[in-house]
Amino acid sequence: MAKTHKTVLIVEDSPAQALALEHLLKEEGLQVLCAPDGQIGVLLAQQHAPDVIVLDVEMPKMDGFEACQRLKENAHTADIPIVMLTVRDDAATAIRGINLGAIDFIPKDAFSGPVLLETLRQLHVLPESDNVV
Amino acid sequence: MNESQTIAVRTEFDVFTARMQVRKLAQAIGFDITDQARIALATSSLARALRLGETHQGHVNVDCLGEEGRTGMRVVCTAVNGAGSDLASRTFTDTRWLVDNLTVEELPPNDLQVTVVKWVARGESQV
Numbered sequence: 001m002a003k004t005h006k007t008v009l010i011v012e013d014s015p016a017q018a019l020a021l022e023h024l025l026k027e028e029g030l031q032v033l034c035a036p037d038g039q040i041g042v043l044l045a046q047q048h049a050p051d052v053i054v055l056d057v058e059m060p061k062m063d064g065f066e067a068c069q070r071l072k073e074n075a076h077t078a079d080i081p082i083v084m085l086t087v088r089d090d091a092a093t094a095i096r097g098i099n100l101g102a103i104d105f106i107p108k109d110a111f112s113g114p115v116l117l118e119t120l121r122q123l124h125v126l127p128e129s130d131n132v133v
Numbered sequence: 134m135n136e137s138q139t140i141a142v143r144t145e146f147d148v149f150t151a152r153m154q155v156r157k158l159a160q161a162i163g164f165d166i167t168d169q170a171r172i173a174l175a176t177s178s179l180a181r182a183l184r185l186g187e188t189h190q191g192h193v194n195v196d197c198l199g200e201e202g203r204t205g206m207r208v209v210c211t212a213v214n215g216a217g218s219d220l221a222s223r224t225f226t227d228t229r230w231l232v233d234n235l236t237v238e239e240l241p242p243n244d245l246q247v248t249v250v251k252w253v254a255r256g257e258s259q260v
Contacts, residue, residue, distance in 0.1 A: 091230065094174050095230050095231065098167060098170075111146075114153075115153070119166075122160065
């Protein structure tokens with residue numbers, strides 16, 4: 001797979017889920033940064049200016065909502081698209097995320113991976129594919 | 134554009150398929166990415182609320198709408214075989230915030246049908 005040189009920051013406190021997403025994205029040729037909580041996530045975003053941030057909602061120290069708000073308030077990170085990871089299909093969480101500036105939300109289920117890849121294609125972080133599910 | 138699709142929902146994977154089909158159509162007719170996410174999430178939230186692919190079986194129908202110079206889409210989630218009495222009291226409050234219109238209808242013999250409509254916002258590209 002050709003390198004795209006695009007970078008995705010995964011902010012997720014579950015090591016297993018972070019590892020699964022990291023593996024998936026690296027397979028697609030993306031560079032991946034990982035942060036275990038919102039506080040470190042905001043710092044890494046300011047330092048590396050990733051192309052997309054994938055942000056879990058429930059995390060220690062700083063949750064996804066607060067992290068999203070801080071990222072949108074900072075001029076260096078305000079324009080970075082944020083995709084939030086929601087538990088199953090929690091519409092209330094998604095609405096709050098949208099109001100804070102997130103552009104998309106991925107339900108945490110068995111199909112998170114393909115949904116995330118589809119979103120990254122739409123954002124042109126990954127090249128378009130004809131094999132969309 | 135005059136596309137209509139029906140996805141039978143018997144498993145969790147079918148919910149995922151319906152979500153992705155809704156999203157593809159939403160993208161095709163000109164919804165921005167956030168509205169695509171809203172209508173896709175509304176679809177899977179409804180499917181989960183109706184327990185499609187779990188307790189109940191049913192189907193999701195997706196089609197495009199066009200009237201008075203505006204474009205939109207309609208998603209109809211139907212749970213069959215006893216779902217009506219089981220689920221009719223649900224209000225789907227959260228899902229209502231994601232779409233422009235939501236209606237709930239009990240169908241004989243004992244099915245429940247939830248229809249959502251969302252229009253492309255003025256200023257977004259209308260196809």
